[in-house]
Amino acid sequence: xxxxTPKFSRKRRSILQGLxxxxxxxxxxxxxxxxxEEKKLNFYNWDxxxxxxxxxxxxxxxxxxxxxxxxxDNDELFAKLKAxxxxxxxxxxxxxxxxxxxxxxxxxxxxxxKLPNFKNLDPVFQDAAFDPxxxxxxxxxxxxxxxxxxxxxxEGTVDSWKVLFExxxxxxxxxxxxxxxxxxxxALKYLGQSLNxxxxxxxxxVEELLIAGKKNVKVYADDNGxxxxxxxxxxxxxxYNGDILQVMAEDDDISYVVxxxxxxxxxxxxxxxxxxxxxxxxxxxxxxIMDPEVEAGIAKTVQYGTPNAEAKKLMDKAYLExxxxxxxxxxxxxxxxALYLGEDVTKMRDETWTRVQAA
Amino acid sequence: xxxxxxxxxxxxxxFTPGTFWLLVFFLIPLAGLFQDSFSDKISITExxxxxxxxxxxxxxxxxxxxxxxxxxxxxxxATAFCLLLAYPIAFGICFAPARWKPLLLLLVILPFxxxxxxxxxxxxxxxxxxxxxxxxxxxxxxxPFEMLYNNGAVIMGLVYVYMPFMVxxxxxxxxxxxxxxxxxxxxxxxxxxxxxxxxxxxxTMPGIITGIILVFIPCLGSFLTPDxxxxxNAIMIGNVIExxxxxxxxxxxxxxxxxxxxxxxxxxxALRAYFASRSKGVDV
Numbered sequence: 001x002x003x004x005t006p007k008f009s010r011k012r013r014s015i016l017q018g019l020x021x022x023x024x025x026x027x028x029x030x031x032x033x034x035x036x037e038e039k040k041l042n043f044y045n046w047d048x049x050x051x052x053x054x055x056x057x058x059x060x061x062x063x064x065x066x067x068x069x070x071x072x073d074n075d076e077l078f079a080k081l082k083a084x085x086x087x088x089x090x091x092x093x094x095x096x097x098x099x100x101x102x103x104x105x106x107x108x109x110x111x112x113x114k115l116p117n118f119k120n121l122d123p124v125f126q127d128a129a130f131d132p133x134x135x136x137x138x139x140x141x142x143x144x145x146x147x148x149x150x151x152x153x154x155e156g157t158v159d160s161w162k163v164l165f166e167x168x169x170x171x172x173x174x175x176x177x178x179x180x181x182x183x184x185x186x187a188l189k190y191l192g193q194s195l196n197x198x199x200x201x202x203x204x205x206v207e208e209l210l211i212a213g214k215k216n217v218k219v220y221a222d223d224n225g226x227x228x229x230x231x232x233x234x235x236x237x238x239x240y241n242g243d244i245l246q247v248m249a250e251d252d253d254i255s256y257v258v259x260x261x262x263x264x265x266x267x268x269x270x271x272x273x274x275x276x277x278x279x280x281x282x283x284x285x286x287x288x289i290m291d292p293e294v295e296a297g298i299a300k301t302v303q304y305g306t307p308n309a310e311a312k313k314l315m316d317k318a319y320l321e322x323x324x325x326x327x328x329x330x331x332x333x334x335x336x337x338a339l340y341l342g343e344d345v346t347k348m349r350d351e352t353w354t355r356v357q358a359a
Numbered sequence: 360x361x362x363x364x365x366x367x368x369x370x371x372x373x374f375t376p377g378t379f380w381l382l383v384f385f386l387i388p389l390a391g392l393f394q395d396s397f398s399d400k401i402s403i404t405e406x407x408x409x410x411x412x413x414x415x416x417x418x419x420x421x422x423x424x425x426x427x428x429x430x431x432x433x434x435x436x437a438t439a440f441c442l443l444l445a446y447p448i449a450f451g452i453c454f455a456p457a458r459w460k461p462l463l464l465l466l467v468i469l470p471f472x473x474x475x476x477x478x479x480x481x482x483x484x485x486x487x488x489x490x491x492x493x494x495x496x497x498x499x500x501x502x503p504f505e506m507l508y509n510n511g512a513v514i515m516g517l518v519y520v521y522m523p524f525m526v527x528x529x530x531x532x533x534x535x536x537x538x539x540x541x542x543x544x545x546x547x548x549x550x551x552x553x554x555x556x557x558x559x560x561x562x563t564m565p566g567i568i569t570g571i572i573l574v575f576i577p578c579l580g581s582f583l584t585p586d587x588x589x590x591x592n593a594i595m596i597g598n599v600i601e602x603x604x605x606x607x608x609x610x611x612x613x614x615x616x617x618x619x620x621x622x623x624x625x626x627x628x629a630l631r632a633y634f635a636s637r638s639k640g641v642d643v
Contacts, residue, residue, distance in 0.1 A: 075605035082404050104403035172505075178586070180606060217591040219508040232489045233507070343400060343608070350607040351422075357594040358426050 037278040041285055043068045044077065044088040046268070049141075051297035058288050064281050073223070081106055085275035089282040095267045096181070098137055099130040099340035107271040109135050114283040117290035125307035128267070130339055137269035138286055141304040144265050144327060144335060145182055146258040148226060148244035153235040161190035161259045163236055165209055171216040175228050175237040178220035180353035182264060183210065185338055186238060189261045196339045200348070207352050211359045220357070229254060240266075241324050242304050248324065256324040262334030267307070396614035406611055414615035423599065423616065430595040431623070433510065433585075434578035437517035441525040441574045442567065444518070449529035449566075453536075467526050475520060479587050482516055483507060508590035516584040521577060525570040532566025568634045576624050596620060 039062075043055075047070045055066045069088070071077045074097040080086065081101070093101060101107050112118060118126070118138060125139045149158050153173070164174055165187060176183050185195035187206040197203070218234055225237035230247040237244075244256040270289060272282045288294055292310035299306040299315060305325050306312060312320065319325065327335075341349075363370040396414055398406040417423075452463045470478060485491045486506040493503040506512060540562065544554040560567075582597030589595075596616065603613025 073605075075608075078608070079605070100403060106404070180602075214591050219590050222586055231487055233487050343403060346607060347609060350602065350609070354426070354594070354599055354602075355422050357592075357598075358422050358429075 039064045041066045041281045042088045044091045051301045085273045089276045089278045095130045096338040096340045115287045120310040122309040137271040139307040140268045142267040143241045144258045148239045149236045165213045173235040175221040175225045175234040177238045210356045258327040265335035392614040398611045414611045437514045438575045440518045445525035453533045512588040513585045516588040521574045524573040528566045528569040532563045
C-alpha cells in the first residue's frame with residue numbers, strides 16, 4: 001500500500017535464523033568437526049531414481065554411508081528447504097526449480113576442481129541456460145514431456161500437440177497434466193512460442209485455447225496419466241516420458257511421442273543445498289555419480305536419458321535407440337528447458353490456470 | 360464434583376497438556392497464517408507483514424468466489440446425501456439387538472483404519488471404466504459406464520469418506536431418545552410417518568445439526584478427493600489453496616483464502632449455535 005511504512009517489518013527468515021542460532025548454541029560440536037567430515041551423506045532424491053547398487057558402491061569406494069530420503073515433487077523439495085536446510089548434503093531439483101533455488105540462495109556454488117568427472121558429460125550438457133557455466137549444479141538425468149497414447153485407439157500418426165489441445169476426434173479420452181507450468185508451456189509450444197514466454201497477450205491466447213479444448217479433456221491427471229492410459233480410462237495423455245516408459249514395458253499397445261512443435265526438455269540436477277553439513281562428501285558423491293560406469297548403472301535401472309557421453313558408450317542398443325528416451329535430433333532441437341520466470345509470472349500463470357480449471 | 364478452585368493442582372495437571380497442545384500446534388501456527396494473510400511477498404522465500412488487504416481483495420475476484428460457491432454447493436449436496444444415508448443406518452444400529460451394536464459401530468469406523476489416500480485409490484479401482492463395478496455390470500450385459508472424473512464422483516467420494524462423521528452423532532442422539540415419546544405418539548393415533556416427522560425428527564435435530572457441521576466443514580476444505588476423482592471441472596477451493604502453498608509459492612494469498620474459508624466455517628458454527636439454542640430436544 002502506498003505511503004504506508006510498517007514500523008516492524010518482521011521477516012520470517014530472520015526469525016528462523018534466530019531460532020537456528022539458538023539451536024546451534026544448544027548443540028555440542030562433534031569432536032571431529034574441525035578435522036575431517038564424518039563418513040556420512042544425506043541425499044534427497046526422487047523415488048525409484050537411483051541405480052540398484054549405486055549407493056552401496058559409493059560406500060565401498062569411499063567409506064561414506066549414504067542415507068537417501070525421498071520427495072514426491074519439486075514443491076515438496078522446495079518447501080522442505082525453504083525454511084532452512086534440515087541437514088541434506090545433496091539434492092536433486094529439476095531445472096526451473098533449481099534456478100529458483102539459486103536465486104533464493106538455497107544452493108551453494110560447486111567447486112569444479114573437485115569434480116574431474118565433469119568432463120565425461122556431453123558438451124551440450126556442460127552448460128545450461130538455467131545455471132550459466134554450471135556453477136551450481138551438474139545434470140543427473142534428462143527427459144521430455146510429450147504425448148503418451150494407445151496405438152490401437154488413435155488414427156494415423158500422433159505428432160502434434162493438436163491431438164490434446166484442439167482435436168475433437170478424441171473428446172473425453174484425453175488427460176492433461178494437472179500442472180500449470182507444463183500445460184501452459186506445452187500450449188505455448190503448440191502456438192509456436194517459447195515455453196518460457198512471459199507475454200501476457202500470448203498467455204491470454206493459451207488460456208482461450210485451453211478453455212476451448214477443455215470439453216475434450218476428461219481429467220487433469222495428478223501425474224498419474226500413465227495409469228489412466230494403462231487402465232484404458234484415457235487413450236491420450238500428456239506425460240513425462242519416463243512415466244510412459246514404465247507402462248510401455250508392460251503394454252505393447254502404448255507408445256510415446258514428442259510433438260514436432262517441440263516440448264519441455266527437463267533436467268534433474270545434482271546440487272548442494274546451502275548449509276549442507278558435509279560439502280566435501282557431497283562433492284565426492286557428485287563426482288562419483290558422473291563416473292561412466294556408475295551413471296550407466298543408474299540409466300540401466302531407471303531408463304531415463306543420461307547426459308553422460310562416456311556412460312552412453314556403455315549402454316545397449318535398446319536403450320540408445322528408444323525414441324521415448326532419445327527423441328529424433330530435429331525434435332530435440334525444438335525442445336527447451338523451462339526457466340524460472342520470477343514470482344510475478346508464476347502468479348500470472350497460476351491465475352490463468354485457476355481460470356482454466358474453473359471455466 | 361468439587362470446584363476446580365479447591366483442587367488447583369489437579370486442575371493445572373489436567374489443564375496444561377491440552378492447552379499447551381492447542382497453543383503450540385494450533386493457535387500459534389494459525390496466528391502465523393493470519394499474519395501472512397496481511398503480508399506481502401518480498402522475495403522468493405520471504406514475506407513481510409505490511410498490513411495489506413491486497414490478498415483479500417484478490418480473493419474476492421469472481422473466479423475465486425465462483426470456486427468457493429461451487430465448493431459450498433458440492434459440500435452441501437454431499438452432506439445431504441450423507442444425512443439421507445446415515446439416518447437409517449444410525450436408526451438401524453440403535454434398534455439392533457444389544458450384542459450387535461458394538462460390531463455395527465465398529466463397521467462404521469473401520470474405514471478410518473485405512474489411510475484416506477489408499478481408500479481413494481481403492482474407489483478408483485472399483486469405479487473406473489474397466490474397474491470392478493463395470494466388470495460385474497458387464498456380466499449382466501450392462502455398461503461399461505463412465506463413473507469417475509465428474510462432479511458426481513467427487514460427491515460420491517466425499518459421502519464415502521465422511522459418512523462416519525454423520526452416523527456417529529446421529530447414533531448418539533437417537534440412542535438417547537426416550538422411546539416412550541414414540542409409543543405415546545403411536546398410542547394417541549399418530550401414524551408411523553407422522554410420528555417420525557413430528558416426534559423423532561425434532562428430538563434428534565441436535566444430532567442432525569452436529570452431523571451436518573462435522574461433514575460439511577471438512578468437505579468444504581477437501582482437495583484430495585476432487586483432485587483424484589474429479590474431472591476437468593472438479594476444482595474446489597481446497598485445491599486452489601493447496602496450490603498456493605505448493606506450486607504457486609504464494610503463502611500470503613493462500614492464507615487469505617484459508618481465512619475466507621474459515622469465516623464460512625464460523626458462519627456454519629454460528630448457525631449451529633443458533634439451532635442448538637432453539638432446540639428443546641436432547642442436548643448435543
